[in-house]
Amino acid sequence: MNKLEAYGHIAALAIRGELVFPTSVNAALRVQLALDDPDCPIDTAISLVLAEPLLAAKTVAISNSAMFNRSGVVVTNVRGAIMRIGYQNLYALAAAMVVRQFGSKISDPALRAKAEKLWDHTIAVSALGRLIARYVTGVNEDTALFAGIVHEVGGFYLLSRADEFPGLLDEDAENWHSASEEIITREVMHKLCIPEPVADAIEGLRDSFMSIPPDTLLDTLLLANHLTPVKSPLQEAQRDLPPHSDSAIDLFIDEQKLASMLEEAKRDAAEMSAALLV
Numbered sequence: 093m094n095k096l097e098a099y100g101h102i103a104a105l106a107i108r109g110e111l112v113f114p115t116s117v118n119a120a121l122r123v124q125l126a127l128d129d130p131d132c133p134i135d136t137a138i139s140l141v142l143a144e145p146l147l148a149a150k151t152v153a154i155s156n157s158a159m160f161n162r163s164g165v166v167v168t169n170v171r172g173a174i175m176r177i178g179y180q181n182l183y184a185l186a187a188a189m190v191v192r193q194f195g196s197k198i199s200d201p202a203l204r205a206k207a208e209k210l211w212d213h214t215i216a217v218s219a220l221g222r223l224i225a226r227y228v229t230g231v232n233e234d235t236a237l238f239a240g241i242v243h244e245v246g247g248f249y250l251l252s253r254a255d256e257f258p259g260l261l262d263e264d265a266e267n268w269h270s271a272s273e274e275i276i277t278r279e280v281m282h283k284l285c286i287p288e289p290v291a292d293a294i295e296g297l298r299d300s301f302m303s304i305p306p307d308t309l310l311d312t313l314l315l316a317n318h319l320t321p322v323k324s325p326l327q328e329a330q331r332d333l334p335p336h337s338d339s340a341i342d343l344f345i346d347e348q349k350l351a352s353m354l355e356e357a358k359r360d361a362a363e364m365s366a367a368l369l370v
Contacts, residue, residue, distance in 0.1 A: 246277025
């Protein structure tokens with residue numbers, strides 16, 4: 093089976109809903125589904141998180157990171173952690189666990205290394221996207237953080253299946269079938285219950301242009317992908333902005349502000365990554 097056939101086969105399975113997820117993903121998905129209801133009682137959320145010790149540890153850890161602990165007061169329990177970071181960020185944290193678990197079943201060392209690089213890129217984009225939302229586009233910061241965490245979920249899924257299809261992710265422009273990748277990404281997002289506005293922005297990354305002025309979630313993701321120094325190991329060229337965009341960016345982010353944002357995003361990404369590795 094060549095690369096084109098492999099993509100077609102995985103896409104066909106995705107369309108039929110036959111997606112292969114690690115068993116550990118299901119627990120995080122249950123948490124996500126419950127938290128998707130903004131009226132979910134706090135005690136229910138606490139019970140769900142406590143039922144997953146790994147998620148509980150990560151929730152407390154990230155609530156004590158500089159991103160969320162501006163007061164310097166250390167939280168030592170799940171209730172306090174959830175109240176500090178909020179449901180939307182807890183939802184994003186559960187999504188981050190899902191994304192990470194896709195790499196858990198990869199046995200090939202080269203593929204595992206690529207998955208780690210993709211994770212570094214994912215965290216960098218989510219941290220920078222949050223700041224771009226705050227200072228440039230004006231979209232909801234928590235939504236931008238979540239969108240950054242899940243924007244490469246299709247790539248993680250393909251990495252998790254690449255052991256079964258040797259050469260699936262090798263560079264091969266002649267056999268590249270972007271339509272299949274788009275189908276796979278769309279179906280994975282559907283299975284993971286990614287909200288439609290976020291899914292639409294992620295799908296738009298492939299061939300959309302930045303608005304002038306940038307003011308949407310898609311613009312936020314485009315800018316974060318373009319400006320982060322931590323590039324994706326998968327299809328970097330397709331995630332970039334047109335060359336003329338650099339001069340347009342200068343209209344909205346001056347050099348000093350950009351340097352400050354990149355430095356803050358680097359610190360936030362390091363803390364997020366450390367908290368998520370608990």
